[in-house]
Amino acid sequence: MSDPFEVLVPLLNPNEPESRLSEIHVANGQQVKQGAVLCTLETTKSTAELVAHREGYVIGLGATIGDMVRAGARLCWLADEEDWQPPVVEHVSKPSIEGAPPEGLRITEPALNLAQQADLNLSSLPIGPLITQEIVREAIAREREMTYELPDGPFEPKALIIYGGGGHGKSLIDLVRVMGTFEIVGLIDDGLEVGSEVMGLTVFGGGTLLAPLAERGLRLAINAVGGVGDVGSRVMVFERILNAGFTCPTLIHPKAFVEPSAHLADGVQVFPNAYIGSEAKVGFGAIVNTGAVVSHDCRLEAYANVAPGALLAGGVTIGEGVLIGMGVTINLNVEIGAGARVGNSAVVKQDVPEGAIVHAGAIWPPS
Secondary structure: OOOOEEEEOOOOEOOEOEEEEEEEOOOOOOEEOOOOEEEEEEOOOOEEEEEOOOOEEEEOOOOOOOOEEEOOOEEEEEEOOOOOOOOOOOOEOOOOOOOOOOOOOOEEHHHHHHHHHOOOOHHHOOOOOOEOHHHHHHHHHHHHHOOOOOOOOOOOOOEEEEEOOOHHHHHHHHHHHHHOOOEEEEEEOOOOOOOOEEOOEEEEEOHHHHHHHHHOOOOEEEEOOOOOOOHHHHHHHHHHHHHOOOEOOOEEOOOOEEOOOOEEOOOOEEOOOOEEOOOOEEOOOOEEOOOOEEOOOOEEOOOOEEOOOOEEOOOOEEOOOOEEOOOOEEOOOOEEOOOOEEOOOOEEOOOEOOOOEEOOOOEEOOO
């Protein structure tokens, strides 16, 4: 008799840590053969079938069609016996702290209490495995070791910190520098080595440094977490920034064109050669990337992300947290529901429901 096999959700796209469960082909207690299709997963770029790597009975299947499942999360078990039960683990509690934790974080009650007492940044903990006190203690030790001397205040009114040193962060560093309006003090990043440099700027540490910087008088911060495929991480960073008392300035590249009648909220980022038309409204924290066109009377809700080269005709509405891929074309007066994702080069002719995925290169609605 072999040990039960844990079926994990695969990573289909490096830029999308989550996929949509579009079909479930099995049920709890069902016996399946090796190679049987368990479910169908969708991202903005692909569709894939998850198959059984061995025969057995399906145990512990709790997901339902339409769920967003994260890479590395358990879908179910395959066991030799129908009455086998998964191992009992510590009670898992969904954290209830100010500011939403990363979606999918599994943490025990004692571990959560320890993390809160130490003011540990929960986004530094891995998604998927159960987080125990031991894992939290190790994370606390790493964070305390990684302390870099922060600059002393007082800061100039236009001084700012950038949260995130990845690809989107590099683009924002150049954008801020070419604007010439603000002074970048340094970077905060939960994953980069403290004391390292990105484009000549020092990484001071993780998000726990926001409060000390605010205490020293720094008031402006930029969210450089792009959130492609995982808008929750971008929203979480905004919450951390705002809860620490910072303001997110609106950034417009000098080579972008924004009509005088357009309205841009705080935290909006507009990149070179982008166009925002007459009486368009762009909500908090939205991104209008390089060469994108947001025509007259368009409305982008908070955290929407319009990728390079996307074309939005007049009167298009983009819901909260929507991702519009590169080279997408959206017809006049179309509405994209909150949380939807439209893949690269897709053509959208009619409304897209909330949470839907339009595949790359597809024409919506499907024929």
